[in-house]
Amino acid sequence: xxxxxxxxxxxxxxRYGSFEAVSNLTLEVxxxxxxxxxxxxxxxxxxxxxxxxxxxxPTSGTLEVEGASVQPETFETLAYVPERSALYExxxxxxxxxxxxxxxxxxxxxxxxxxxxxxxxxxxxxVGKLSKGQHTAVAxxxxxxxxxxxxxxxxxxxxxxxxxxxxxxxxxxxxAAGGSxxxxxxxxxxxxxxxxxxxxxxxxxxxxxxxxVDSLKGSEKVVEAIFDQAVPAVNGLASDPRVRRVERSGRIxxxxxxxxxxxxxxxxxxxxxxxxxxLDLNLEDIFINAVGGDIPMVKGDGA
Amino acid sequence: MSxxxxxxxxxxxxxxxxxxxxxxxxxLAVGHSPSTIFESDGSHTKQxxxxxxxxxxxxxxxxxxxxxxxxxxxxxxxxxDGVEMVWTKPIARERLAAxxxxxxxxxxxxxxxxxxxxxxxxxxxxxxxxxxTVDSRTVPTLVIGLGSAIMWxxxxxxxxxxxxxxxxxxxxxxxxxAFCLILLAEVTRGINQPIxxxxxxxxxxxxxxxxxxxxxxxxxxxxxxxxxxxxAGTEMRSILTWTIGLLGCAAxxxxxxRLEA
Numbered sequence: 001x002x003x004x005x006x007x008x009x010x011x012x013x014x015r016y017g018s019f020e021a022v023s024n025l026t027l028e029v030x031x032x033x034x035x036x037x038x039x040x041x042x043x044x045x046x047x048x049x050x051x052x053x054x055x056x057x058p059t060s061g062t063l064e065v066e067g068a069s070v071q072p073e074t075f076e077t078l079a080y081v082p083e084r085s086a087l088y089e090x091x092x093x094x095x096x097x098x099x100x101x102x103x104x105x106x107x108x109x110x111x112x113x114x115x116x117x118x119x120x121x122x123x124x125x126x127v128g129k130l131s132k133g134q135h136t137a138v139a140x141x142x143x144x145x146x147x148x149x150x151x152x153x154x155x156x157x158x159x160x161x162x163x164x165x166x167x168x169x170x171x172x173x174x175x176a177a178g179g180s181x182x183x184x185x186x187x188x189x190x191x192x193x194x195x196x197x198x199x200x201x202x203x204x205x206x207x208x209x210x211x212x213v214d215s216l217k218g219s220e221k222v223v224e225a226i227f228d229q230a231v232p233a234v235n236g237l238a239s240d241p242r243v244r245r246v247e248r249s250g251r252i253x254x255x256x257x258x259x260x261x262x263x264x265x266x267x268x269x270x271x272x273x274x275x276x277x278x279l280d281l282n283l284e285d286i287f288i289n290a291v292g293g294d295i296p297m298v299k300g301d302g303a
Numbered sequence: 304m305s306x307x308x309x310x311x312x313x314x315x316x317x318x319x320x321x322x323x324x325x326x327x328x329x330x331l332a333v334g335h336s337p338s339t340i341f342e343s344d345g346s347h348t349k350q351x352x353x354x355x356x357x358x359x360x361x362x363x364x365x366x367x368x369x370x371x372x373x374x375x376x377x378x379x380x381x382x383x384d385g386v387e388m389v390w391t392k393p394i395a396r397e398r399l400a401a402x403x404x405x406x407x408x409x410x411x412x413x414x415x416x417x418x419x420x421x422x423x424x425x426x427x428x429x430x431x432x433x434x435x436t437v438d439s440r441t442v443p444t445l446v447i448g449l450g451s452a453i454m455w456x457x458x459x460x461x462x463x464x465x466x467x468x469x470x471x472x473x474x475x476x477x478x479x480x481a482f483c484l485i486l487l488a489e490v491t492r493g494i495n496q497p498i499x500x501x502x503x504x505x506x507x508x509x510x511x512x513x514x515x516x517x518x519x520x521x522x523x524x525x526x527x528x529x530x531x532x533x534x535a536g537t538e539m540r541s542i543l544t545w546t547i548g549l550l551g552c553a554a555x556x557x558x559x560x561r562l563e564a
Contacts (some may be wrong), residue, residue: 050564053391054390055386055387055390055391055563055564056563056564057563072392072393072394072395072396072398073393074393075391075392075393076393078391079391080387080391082387086384086385086386086387086388087385087388088307088385088388090314091307091310095310098306099306099307102304102306103304103306103392103393103394104392104393
């Protein structure tokens with residue numbers, strides 16, 4: 001039977017002593033999709049990945065890849081790139097490729113060589129002499145050279161320059177286009193917005209946002225009014241049931257509106273602003289709104 | 304799958320061979336100096352010699368193997384730094400740990416045989432091969448010497464495989480503790496019996512205590528003076544060194560499997 005979800009995390013909790021790193025997390029990733037996991041440092045992203053691939057044990061809940069908990073043979077089709085380098089400093093890039101060749105039936109030498117060239121890595125150079133970004137590049141080469149069905153990437157563009165960050169993003173999108181499922185975390189919200197179909201945001205180990213990028217972006221509008229002078233008092237705007245939050249910054253007023261954004265724009269127009277516009281939310285707005293305060297979970301369509 | 308450990312051991316064995324090779328060359332230079340040279344017919348050596356027991360050479364090889372064994376005894380512990388790399392390969396952790404241990408044990412045996420072969424070669428280079436005799440201590444020295452190396456390896460591996468780091472520190476401590484315990488058991492013998500007995504009991508887990516009866520206090524004795532009497536005989540020591548070593552390896556595999564990243 002073909003499993004419905006490539007990755008299924010259900011009621012997952014991980015505690016270290018009295019500290020709850022992840023709390024009751026449920027997250028499902030469909031085959032062939034790209035899911036971006038966002039969250040501030042210490043929000044539980046790496047812990048979730050480690051439990052998913054069996055590096056550490058969950059306190060409770062289930063974590064499944066293609067319908068089963070991770071077994072050694074799962075790694076024939078699952079590749080993981082950790083946040084910190086786990087490469088052998090005393091081995092060369094070529095030694096690492098050889099290690100992969102000996103470890104996987106699915107190893108594709110041609111693909112590995114293409115990726116080595118793409119990242120301009122020197123095969124005979126010891127990993128200990130590579131930069132942080134090149135460490136990440138080697139880890140990505142190793143992961144992608146087995147043509148995995150599932151890719152779990154913890155900060156895959158960490159330390160890379162903008163050109164290589166773009167390459168990584170393209171590789172992620174390519175992998176998904178080829179049928180792979182990608183679950184990745186990043187602090188680069190722009191990357192996630194460009195690549196991911198779906199976004200989950202963690203805060204203090206709890207899932208606070210989960211949905212498709214489009215549905216989350218469409219869930220709210222920003223009505224932005226720019227005034228010539230200081231922002232006037234707009235009585236009752238913050239308590240308007242259509243408005244979730246109001247921000248004032250110098251001569252700019254921004255209202256995050258759940259519904260009837262045109263109505264709110266008309267209301268602001270009464271105060272004679274220089275300009276009023278209705279904007280779509282971007283992922284950065286969603287992220288900052290989500291982690292910036294104690295905000296209840298926003299559920300997008302398809303979540 | 305244990306390719307990295309193969310490369311690591313190849314590197315360790317190369318360094319080991321270079322060091323022993325250096326000692327071999329020094330031995331050749333010193334041995335062929337005018338005061339110590341053997342005549343080719345053996346009749347006019349400046350050092351009088353009637354026989355050279357093979358157990359003596361194996362004793363040297365045993366110590367070399369023990370030193371090598373402790374150097375490689377934290378192979379699983381060392382992997383903790385790159386655990387995301389090795390634990391995400393399509394192989395069960397216990398199988399991977401077992402393959403590491405088997406490779407290590409093979410390398411220890413190679414280290415022992417290499418040192419023994421080099422010793423024999425050194426003797427041969429002096430023209431002393433004709434004096435080399437297989438004595439009654441040869442087999443016990445081989446079995447206990449190699450057993451002590453494997454015991455030490457197993458104990459350190461067993462204690463460190465389930466730990467995060469600190470493997471090198473434990474190797475250092477084990478050497479210090481091993482010699483201190485031997486010394487304690489030796490100096491208290493016949494002077495302070497309760498402490499001597501206590502030291503001999505603790506020495507059950509001291510690999511040198513099994514090997515030392517051929518060296519420190521009573522070379523060639525049947526019974527080790529630094530172990531409890533019931534365990535001091537040659538046969539018992541042979542069995543115990545190998546058993547404790549292999550049990551340590553089994554504990555290492557179990558500890559490695561339980562470890563979390």
